[in-house]
Amino acid sequence: MQYLSIHSTVTSATIVGLDTEIKKRVKGNIEWMSSRCFVFDGTLSHETALNGSVGILFADPGSEIGEVLTMEAGPNGLSSNPIWAQELIVTCFEIQKANPEQYPNILSHSFPFNRLTSAKKIQDDDRLIHVLRRLINSPEETVNVEELAHEIGMSESWLQHEFKNVVGLPIRAFRKWFRIKTAVIALKRGATLADAALNAGFYDQAHFTNVFRDIFGISPSIIFKKGESIRWYIQNEQIDTILKVL
Structure with missing residues (x-):
């Protein structure tokens, strides 16, 4: 099992477990949360326990995807299992099997929110x-x-x-x-x-x-x-x- 110590990602992000659920704990909390997918704001201080393969998506500041993830994270800066979680899992498995030059096409067809407008x-x-x-x-x-x-x-x-x-x-x-x-x-x-x-x-x-x-x-x-x-x-x-x- 891989452990990610207390950190704040600066920009919004999402993480999905490809094999099993992920455990995450917000700084100051005693209890761990378990979910197949988490979305979190860049200001959130948290720690993570991973078991198996994961997919992680970080959004650049000023991007549309960043706004989507920030809104999904909610007022507490953390949410779990968004409606597009399964789509993200499928995308990660496609990328695992593809060549790097195929990544842009896979992402453009898999994500409705990877276009930048901000x-x-x-x-x-x-x-x-x-x-x-x-x-x-x-x-x-x-x-x-x-x-x-x-x-x-x-x-x-x-x-x-x-x-x-x-x-x-x-x-x-x-x-x-x-x-x-x-x-x-x-x-x-x-x-x-x-x-x-x-x-x-x-x-x-x-x-x-x-x-x-x-x-x-x-x-x-x-x-x-x-x-x-x-x-x-x-x-x-x-x-x-x-x-x-x-």
């Missing part, structure tokens, strides 16, 4: 586009929020409020997620833990390991060890396309 809100404001471009294209930079606000000619309080309103996360949480995502993409392509950490803006490998464990409840050295049987798919988000073409 990025269109961002297109309406060139100031937010400038901020997002800085955060995504240069994750290794240490960006001062006050300096960002000055660059776009707005107050720091306006930027903080409007960014969270449009994207769904505070600026610092958004930057943390995309630094982790940048490092994971590098690891997936064969980079060492040290190189992936430094290029994504972490101080060193230990810093990256600590942040990764805080988000996922497990060390990256376990996830990315040689021979580990994991199927990965990282979608090319619409928000990335918007930032590149403008």
Whole structure:
């Protein structure tokens, strides 16, 4: 049995057990919850016990799927067995049998909520586009929020409020997620833990390991060890396309 220690995923997510139920416990609670599928908000602090294969879907901030998962998680930030749970299980089994180049087609046909629309809100404001471009294209930079606000000619309080309103996360949480995502993409392509950490803006490998464990409840050295049987798919988000073409 695999155990994921207390963690908060920053962004909303869902996890499904392919072989058996999953156990999850919210921080501060004594009793464990059991379910075949959980949906949870990124702010939820929880621990997880897994037995067998699982499928996990993390939503990028500002995506339609993120809004769907957040609403499904409910006011307590956690819910179980959504109506699309069986569809998610079937999709995971299809991915297990498919080649990586088939993943996008499988997901596009299996999920009614994998299209992104929230990025269109961002297109309406060139100031937010400038901020997002800085955060995504240069994750290794240490960006001062006050300096960002000055660059776009707005107050720091306006930027903080409007960014969270449009994207769904505070600026610092958004930057943390995309630094982790940048490092994971590098690891997936064969980079060492040290190189992936430094290029994504972490101080060193230990810093990256600590942040990764805080988000996922497990060390990256376990996830990315040689021979580990994991199927990965990282979608090319619409928000990335918007930032590149403008």
